[in-house]
Amino acid sequence: MSKYSTRQRTRLMTFLSTNADTALSAKQIALALEPENISLSSVYRYLSDLEKEGRIRKLTRPGQREVFYQYTAHENCKDVLHFSCTLCGRTTHLDKVLADILMSHSMDSFGFEVDMTKTVIYGVCKSCRK
Amino acid sequence: MSKYSTRQRTRLMTFLSTNADTALSAKQIALALEPENISLSSVYRYLSDLEKEGRIRKLTRPGQREVFYQYTAHENCKDVLHFSCTLCGRTTHLDKVLADILMSHSMDSFGFEVDMTKTVIYGVCKSCRK
């Protein structure tokens, strides 16, 4: 998709890798990269490319108008379920066992091929439940 | 949340019930209700109320800037997983068995309380896989 290796690209990818599987808005990303001087436009352009490549999960939060983006850093994240807490926004991985159960069950019973890359399970995490 | 029973409210709820668990944008809803003459503002206001009540699932589609809304018609839909095909947008229910597995496994292993009301599993449905 992209051909040149630029300063902006390098910084952005480093940042996303560091904050992998964290739900962030485009604005938050641009803000975090403020010191590196990367424009919001570029952030959007890269996010859009990454989404096409299936390396970005897009999600909404209840009561929020913004869209949040989550970078899928590692290969193995592609086959694992992600949980996102609707209260604190933090994300956690679930073991592969459950992912496999979901995957095979829905394929067998419904012919539905689950895409772990785009799926996010919502709920409330341990610490937020108190 | 709402106190009066108005023409708009009745029509909207009927429409949503008829198209339960279908991913629709606010604009699409307003357009479908065009003949009934219901303003976009009212659609948004109701969607927002319903979301607070947990009767609306909000989701995004890859490559789309719009947000889509899914009305949870029946009580039992609250405890069931929903599949949404990223290609055709159609939604299907999954049996309660799988929902229960997901629910209890994530609670036991991670203390994560899944909210079926907000969760959508993405993937490709049988007919779109060909």
Next chain:
DNA sequence: CTAGTTGCAAAGAGTTTGCATGGCG
């Protein structure tokens, strides 16, 4: 030197809100 990238500012879109009017109870 050529073609891809960036930043900025302007354009587009979706969503929210203020306010006057109208309707339910």
Next chain:
DNA sequence: CGCCATGCAAACTCTTTGCAACTAG
């Protein structure tokens, strides 16, 4: 009659795009 709901238009915000300047290869 009082208060809630509606519509419209304006305000907002987030996202996309055009274009000139810039830069990697």
